[in-house]
Amino acid sequence: MLEISGIKAGYGPVNVLQGITMSIADGEIVAVLGSNGVGKSTLNNVVSGIIKPREGKIRFEDNDITGHPPRSIVEVGISQVPEGRRVFPNLSVKENLELGAFRRARERMRANFERICDIFPRLRERLDQLAGTLSGGEQQMLAIGRGLMAEPKLLILDEPSLGLSPIMVEEMFNLVQRINREGLAILLVEQNVVQSLGVATRAYVLEQGRFALEGSAADMLADPRLRQTYLGL
Amino acid sequence: MSSLILPAILGGLTTGAIYALIALGLTLIYGVLHIINFAHGSLLMLALYGVYFLHLFFGLDPYLAIPIVVPLFFLLGYGIQRGIIAPFSGGKEQNVLLVTLALSMIIDNLALYFWTSNTRTISLPYAYEMVEIGPAFIPLPRVIAFFASMLCALILWLVISRTRIGKAIRAVAVERRGAELVGIDVQNTYAVCFGIGTACVAVAACLLIPTFYVTPQVGYAFVLIAFTTVVLGGMGSFLGALVSGLLLGVIEALCGLFLGESLGQIGIFLAFILILLFRPSGLFGRRAA
Numbered sequence: 001m002l003e004i005s006g007i008k009a010g011y012g013p014v015n016v017l018q019g020i021t022m023s024i025a026d027g028e029i030v031a032v033l034g035s036n037g038v039g040k041s042t043l044n045n046v047v048s049g050i051i052k053p054r055e056g057k058i059r060f061e062d063n064d065i066t067g068h069p070p071r072s073i074v075e076v077g078i079s080q081v082p083e084g085r086r087v088f089p090n091l092s093v094k095e096n097l098e099l100g101a102f103r104r105a106r107e108r109m110r111a112n113f114e115r116i117c118d119i120f121p122r123l124r125e126r127l128d129q130l131a132g133t134l135s136g137g138e139q140q141m142l143a144i145g146r147g148l149m150a151e152p153k154l155l156i157l158d159e160p161s162l163g164l165s166p167i168m169v170e171e172m173f174n175l176v177q178r179i180n181r182e183g184l185a186i187l188l189v190e191q192n193v194v195q196s197l198g199v200a201t202r203a204y205v206l207e208q209g210r211f212a213l214e215g216s217a218a219d220m221l222a223d224p225r226l227r228q229t230y231l232g233l
Numbered sequence: 234m235s236s237l238i239l240p241a242i243l244g245g246l247t248t249g250a251i252y253a254l255i256a257l258g259l260t261l262i263y264g265v266l267h268i269i270n271f272a273h274g275s276l277l278m279l280a281l282y283g284v285y286f287l288h289l290f291f292g293l294d295p296y297l298a299i300p301i302v303v304p305l306f307f308l309l310g311y312g313i314q315r316g317i318i319a320p321f322s323g324g325k326e327q328n329v330l331l332v333t334l335a336l337s338m339i340i341d342n343l344a345l346y347f348w349t350s351n352t353r354t355i356s357l358p359y360a361y362e363m364v365e366i367g368p369a370f371i372p373l374p375r376v377i378a379f380f381a382s383m384l385c386a387l388i389l390w391l392v393i394s395r396t397r398i399g400k401a402i403r404a405v406a407v408e409r410r411g412a413e414l415v416g417i418d419v420q421n422t423y424a425v426c427f428g429i430g431t432a433c434v435a436v437a438a439c440l441l442i443p444t445f446y447v448t449p450q451v452g453y454a455f456v457l458i459a460f461t462t463v464v465l466g467g468m469g470s471f472l473g474a475l476v477s478g479l480l481l482g483v484i485e486a487l488c489g490l491f492l493g494e495s496l497g498q499i500g501i502f503l504a505f506i507l508i509l510l511f512r513p514s515g516l517f518g519r520r521a522a
Contacts, residue, residue, distance in 0.1 A: 048414060074416035084413030088404045095400055102401065103416025146415060 001026050001185055002047070002078075002154055009046045015054065016042040018132035018209035024154065028187045029176065031196040031217060037062065040189045041083055043206070044158050047187070048080040049073040049107040050137050060154070074103045077153035080152040081160060089132025093123055100149025108151065117151055124200075129150035137168040155179070156187045161195070171232045173199050240369030241486040247375035249482020251330045251437050255455055256462035256474040257386060258433030261393075264469030265406040266427045268318070268329040274456025275340035276431050280306055280438030281447040282348060288355045288442075296377070303435045310431025314424040337452075344449035354446045356454070368404035374443035384438050386475050389429070393471065402426055406469075458498075461505040467518020476514055482505075 002024040010016040015083055016039040024030045034040050045051045047058060049070040054215060060076055086097050101109040103208045103225075118123040120141045126134065131142055140160060157176065161169040173195050180186050180199075190196040197203055197217040205213040205220075211227065220226055255277060262270045283302050287293040293301075317336065322328040363370040395400040404412045405422045413419055437455075445451075460480055466473025481501050489497030508515065 020421040049414060050410070069418075071416040071418055074414070075387075080414050082410060082414055086408055086414065088408045088411060091400065091403055095403075099400055099404055099415050099417070100422045102397070150416070 001061055001179065002187075003057075003059045004047070004101075004175055005057050007046055007053045007058070009042055009051050009053040009056075011051075017053075018044065020056070020206075020209075020211065022184050022204055022211065023216070024187060027180070027182050027183060027185055028201045029174075029188055029199055030201040031200035032122050032187065032189045032193070032206055033193050033203055035191060035198060038206045039078045041158055044080055044082070044156050044187075044189055047073070047078065047156060058210075071103050074150055074152075077104070077150035078153070078154040078156065079150045079154075080148040081143045081147040081158065083158040083162065085136075085139045087131040087134075087139050087142050087146065089130065091131055091182055092128050093131055093134070093142055095125040097123070097149055098148050100146035103150065105149065105151040109149070110147050112151060116148055118144055119148075119179075136163050137165065140164060140168075140172065142181075144175070152184065154185045154187060156189070159191065160188075161192045169195065172201075235341060235409040237490055238487070239367065241490045243369045244371060244375070244470075245368055245483035245486025246479055247481035247482070248485065250379040250464050251441060251478075252455075252458050252481055253475045253478025254385055254433055254440075256459045256466070256478050257389060258430035258470065259456075259464065259509075260463045260469055260471065260474040261389075261426055262430040264304075264461065264471075265402055266423050267326060268333065269460075270427075270430065271330070271333040271456070272313070272337040272340065273430070273434060274452025274454075274457060275337040275344075276306070276310070276452075277434040277455055278344060278436055278447065278449060278452035279309075279340060280435040281451060282344065282514060283435075283441055284376045284438050285353055285355060285447050292353045293437060294357070299436060299439045302439060303432050306431040307429075309430040311428035313425045313431070314427035315420070318427070319420060319423070327388075341452070348449060349355040350448055352446045352448050355442060357443050360443050363367045371470055372444060374440075378440040378512050381436070381440055385433065389433070392429075392469065397450035398422075398425060408514075410511075411488045417435065461501055465508050465515055467515030470515065470517040473515055473517030498505070 004023070005021045006097045007017050007020040008015050020043060032040055042051060044162055046053050049068050049072065052067045056066070057064060060078060063076065064095065065073060065076060088099065098109065101112065113129040122138055123141055123145055126136060126138070131139065134142060144160070160172050162174060169192065176186060177186060177199050188196055188200060197220055202215065203217045203220055259270060259273050262268065265465040280302060282415060283299050287298045287301065288295060313336070318329060318332050321332045329395060359373055364373050364376045378390050400426070401412065401417045401422050405417060405419055409419055462474055462478045465481065466477035481504065484500040485497040486505055488500030492499065
């Protein structure tokens with residue numbers, strides 16, 4: 001459904017991404033792994049239209065979406081849950097969720113709202129609370145819920161486990177599998193290697209703006225040499 | 234003397250309502266775009282001339298001009314943000330400051346060039362009709378100005394708090410990246426805000442002209458007070474602008490009463506200095522982080 005080919009992108013004179021080619025098929029969970037500063041968030045932001053690539057093409061369901069603005073990317077069915085959650089702290093939980101449907105699936109807002117409150121009962125208890133007063137885990141749920149409000153076909157999760165307690169991390173990865181089972185493709189960008197490989201179908205390892213390694217998640221977990229060299233395990 | 238205080242307070246509230254309305258536009262632009270709009274007073278002056286000429290050439294009553302002038306000024310504000318401020322500032326906030334300052338100089342001097350510095354007023358048959366409110370007699374246009382300003386503030390508040398664009402505006406104000414990622418068009422939202430802020434001064438112009446005058450410099454008097462109002466209320470605070478606008482109107486009226494009419498504005502700037510000394514975040518502002 002998503003095909004990225006030869007993407008180069010960056011800030012100022014520096015190319016952070018130096019030729020990225022990858023694909024995501026329907027219903028897959030694809031993990032992009034790598035440590036800080038290798039270009040994981042840049043990749044997400046190129047796909048979401050925040051950063052325009054200098055070279056390369058992005059196709060989504062046979063449409064060229066290279067360089068389209070973020071709102072068009074949301075419109076075709078790609079939502080990003082950004083690193084650091086980026087919820088609207090001055091708005092209530094309910095309003096945050098409603099804004100998730102700003103560009104897409106607005107006519108089904110009520111139904112999606114109920115569905116998301118069923119997935120995250122803790123949000124339902126806090127609908128009138130300002131998002132800024134939620135705990136980190138709750139904000140992460142809200143950010144995912146907001147992303148789901150647009151009924152995306154592909155959900156990009158940027159470091160969803162960052163800053164969460166171990167129990168919440170566990171819960172987060174269970175959730176990723178659960179929403180994937182409902183037919184959503186997921187691009188999971190993480191530093192948490194073991195758990196990401198545990199839920200992903202395939203994985204890419206990003207190093208210095210290039211993919212150093214790609215393959216099935218199960219193979220990567222099993223291969224002792226790869227584990228040592230690239231995953232630091 | 235005490236029999237004069239209540240009328241002064243009531244009169245002050247009618248002036249203060251206009252201050253509040255102008256400040257609401259300014260605080261909205263500051264709160265969302267994070268820019269200080271120096272052209273706010275010039276746009277008020279432009280709107281005053283607009284209403285003046287509509288009356289001069291077409292005999293249009295200033296109140297009936299509201300449905301014409303307000304949408305036009307919304308579009309003007311929208312266009313200024315989209316066509317001038319956004320492209321010329323290149324996203325840097327210090328540039329925006331200079332762009333709005335330049336804009337105000339250009340507008341003011343063009344007004345001076347085309348319309349000269351003559352003071353112009355319009356005379357309306359009802360301008361001196363008095364309304365008796367308790368112990369006070371207040372000119373009808375000022376009573377209208379008070380209630381119309383409060384109505385505008387209410388409408389603005391409903392738009393910001395209840396509508397889809399209002400939610401988008403509040404989202405963009407604090408979390409721009411998050412707003413982009415849910416598909417909000419940030420530049421469009423900025424321009425809508427600038428448009429609404431400009432529409433506020435257009436309403437104020439229609440309410441002011443029956444009892445006021447217009448010259449190319451008239452904006453300065455109001456923009457200084459508007460800045461004071463915004464700072465007093467807390468930068469970007471809606472309720473703060475409303476309350477402190479009314480408060481400054483009353484302070485001005487009371488100082489006028491005790492110190493003499495022409496010295497009324499001393500009170501406004503005294504209040505400004507005091508607030509900067511003792512509560513720099515303003516009455517309703519969040520403390521600086």
